[in-house]
Amino acid sequence: MAEKKEIYKELLSFAKQSVENSYSPYSKFQVGAAVLCQDGKVYCGTNIENASYGLSICAERVAIFTAVSNGSKNIKAVAVYSKCGNVTPCGACRQVISEFSQKADIIYNDKNNKIKVEKIMSLLPKSFNKQSLK
Ligand code: THU
Secondary structure: OHHHHHHHHHHHHHHHHHHOOOEOOOOOOOEEEEEEEOOOOEEEEEOEOOOOHHHOEOHHHHHHHHHHHOOOOOEEEEEEEEOOOOOOOOHHHHHHHHHHOOOOEEEEEOOOOOEEEEEHHHHOOOOOOHHHHO
Protein backbone atom coordinates (compact mmCIF):
# COMPACT_ATOMS: atom_id res chain seq x y z
CA MET A 1 0.00 0.00 0.00
CA ALA A 2 2.87 2.37 0.88
CA GLU A 3 4.36 1.59 -2.53
CA LYS A 4 1.07 2.46 -4.23
CA LYS A 5 1.07 5.87 -2.54
CA GLU A 6 4.59 6.51 -3.86
CA ILE A 7 3.58 5.49 -7.38
CA TYR A 8 0.56 7.82 -7.20
CA LYS A 9 2.69 10.70 -5.94
CA GLU A 10 4.99 10.20 -8.91
CA LEU A 11 2.01 10.06 -11.28
CA LEU A 12 0.74 13.35 -9.85
CA SER A 13 4.19 14.88 -10.39
CA PHE A 14 3.96 13.91 -14.10
CA ALA A 15 0.56 15.63 -14.23
CA LYS A 16 2.13 18.68 -12.59
CA GLN A 17 4.84 18.82 -15.25
CA SER A 18 2.17 18.72 -17.97
CA VAL A 19 0.55 21.88 -16.61
CA GLU A 20 3.51 23.77 -18.08
CA ASN A 21 2.31 22.84 -21.59
CA SER A 22 -1.28 23.95 -21.00
CA TYR A 23 -2.75 25.96 -23.87
CA SER A 24 -5.45 27.89 -22.04
CA PRO A 25 -5.38 31.53 -23.21
CA TYR A 26 -9.18 31.89 -22.74
CA SER A 27 -9.88 30.42 -19.31
CA LYS A 28 -6.31 30.83 -18.05
CA PHE A 29 -7.04 27.68 -16.06
CA GLN A 30 -4.18 25.24 -16.40
CA VAL A 31 -4.68 21.52 -15.89
CA GLY A 32 -2.29 18.61 -16.30
CA ALA A 33 -3.09 14.90 -16.35
CA ALA A 34 -1.16 11.65 -16.31
CA VAL A 35 -2.59 8.20 -16.94
CA LEU A 36 -1.06 5.01 -15.55
CA CYS A 37 -1.99 2.00 -17.68
CA GLN A 38 -2.14 -1.68 -16.70
CA ASP A 39 0.96 -2.29 -18.82
CA GLY A 40 2.87 0.15 -16.58
CA LYS A 41 3.11 2.88 -19.20
CA VAL A 42 2.36 6.51 -18.36
CA TYR A 43 0.86 9.03 -20.78
CA CYS A 44 0.45 12.73 -20.08
CA GLY A 45 -1.87 15.43 -21.34
CA THR A 46 -2.83 19.02 -20.78
CA ASN A 47 -5.90 21.09 -21.58
CA ILE A 48 -5.92 22.58 -25.07
CA GLU A 49 -8.36 25.41 -25.78
CA ASN A 50 -9.58 26.97 -29.00
CA ALA A 51 -10.94 30.35 -30.12
CA SER A 52 -14.06 28.35 -30.95
CA TYR A 53 -14.52 27.58 -27.23
CA GLY A 54 -16.51 24.38 -27.63
CA LEU A 55 -13.56 22.69 -29.31
CA SER A 56 -11.45 22.92 -26.15
CA ILE A 57 -10.45 19.62 -24.60
CA CYS A 58 -9.58 18.68 -21.02
CA ALA A 59 -6.19 17.43 -19.91
CA GLU A 60 -7.60 14.06 -18.86
CA ARG A 61 -9.07 13.25 -22.27
CA VAL A 62 -5.86 14.30 -24.04
CA ALA A 63 -3.89 11.92 -21.79
CA ILE A 64 -6.35 9.04 -22.21
CA PHE A 65 -6.65 9.43 -25.98
CA THR A 66 -2.85 9.49 -26.21
CA ALA A 67 -2.69 6.25 -24.18
CA VAL A 68 -5.26 4.54 -26.39
CA SER A 69 -3.57 5.83 -29.57
CA ASN A 70 -0.38 4.19 -28.35
CA GLY A 71 -2.02 0.82 -27.69
CA SER A 72 -2.68 1.10 -23.93
CA LYS A 73 -6.41 0.60 -23.39
CA ASN A 74 -6.59 -0.43 -19.76
CA ILE A 75 -6.38 2.38 -17.26
CA LYS A 76 -5.20 1.83 -13.70
CA ALA A 77 -5.12 5.43 -12.47
CA VAL A 78 -5.58 9.00 -13.66
CA ALA A 79 -3.81 11.89 -11.91
CA VAL A 80 -5.09 15.46 -12.29
CA TYR A 81 -3.02 18.44 -11.23
CA SER A 82 -4.14 22.06 -10.96
CA LYS A 83 -2.39 24.94 -9.21
CA CYS A 84 -5.55 25.79 -7.22
CA GLY A 85 -6.10 22.17 -6.17
CA ASN A 86 -9.26 20.09 -5.71
CA VAL A 87 -9.91 19.64 -9.43
CA THR A 88 -11.46 16.28 -10.24
CA PRO A 89 -12.38 15.19 -13.79
CA CYS A 90 -15.45 16.83 -15.36
CA GLY A 91 -18.47 14.69 -16.26
CA ALA A 92 -17.33 14.09 -19.84
CA CYS A 93 -13.90 12.94 -18.68
CA ARG A 94 -15.44 10.67 -16.01
CA GLN A 95 -17.46 9.00 -18.76
CA VAL A 96 -14.33 8.54 -20.92
CA ILE A 97 -12.35 7.13 -17.97
CA SER A 98 -15.17 4.66 -17.22
CA GLU A 99 -14.97 3.40 -20.83
CA PHE A 100 -11.45 2.12 -20.13
CA SER A 101 -11.82 1.07 -16.50
CA GLN A 102 -14.55 0.71 -13.90
CA LYS A 103 -11.92 0.42 -11.19
CA ALA A 104 -9.57 3.31 -11.94
CA ASP A 105 -8.20 5.39 -9.09
CA ILE A 106 -8.46 9.16 -9.57
CA ILE A 107 -5.62 11.07 -7.95
CA TYR A 108 -5.54 14.83 -7.43
CA ASN A 109 -3.99 17.48 -5.24
CA ASP A 110 -6.07 19.39 -2.72
CA LYS A 111 -5.69 23.09 -1.87
CA ASN A 112 -2.77 22.27 0.47
CA ASN A 113 -1.11 20.15 -2.21
CA LYS A 114 -1.94 16.98 -0.31
CA ILE A 115 -2.60 13.92 -2.46
CA LYS A 116 -6.21 12.66 -2.63
CA VAL A 117 -7.46 9.38 -4.12
CA GLU A 118 -10.99 8.48 -5.19
CA LYS A 119 -12.48 5.63 -7.22
CA ILE A 120 -14.01 6.40 -10.63
CA MET A 121 -17.05 4.40 -9.46
CA SER A 122 -17.69 6.86 -6.64
CA LEU A 123 -17.28 9.86 -8.97
CA LEU A 124 -19.52 8.33 -11.66
CA PRO A 125 -21.77 5.63 -10.21
CA LYS A 126 -24.04 3.61 -12.52
CA SER A 127 -22.24 4.83 -15.63
CA PHE A 128 -23.45 3.97 -19.10
CA ASN A 129 -20.74 1.69 -20.50
CA LYS A 130 -20.04 -1.28 -22.75
CA GLN A 131 -21.77 -3.67 -20.30
CA SER A 132 -24.91 -1.54 -20.64
CA LEU A 133 -25.04 -2.37 -24.37
CA LYS A 134 -25.15 -6.17 -23.82
N1 THU B 1 -10.32 21.38 -17.49
C1 THU B 1 -9.53 20.27 -17.55
O1 THU B 1 -8.60 20.20 -18.36
N2 THU B 1 -9.78 19.27 -16.69
C2 THU B 1 -10.71 19.31 -15.70
O2 THU B 1 -10.85 18.33 -14.96
C3 THU B 1 -11.54 20.49 -15.52
C4 THU B 1 -11.45 21.51 -16.59
C5 THU B 1 -10.01 22.50 -18.39
C6 THU B 1 -10.99 22.73 -19.51
C7 THU B 1 -10.76 24.21 -19.80
O3 THU B 1 -9.65 24.33 -20.68
C8 THU B 1 -10.35 24.79 -18.46
O4 THU B 1 -9.96 23.70 -17.64
C9 THU B 1 -11.45 25.57 -17.76
O5 THU B 1 -12.61 24.85 -17.68
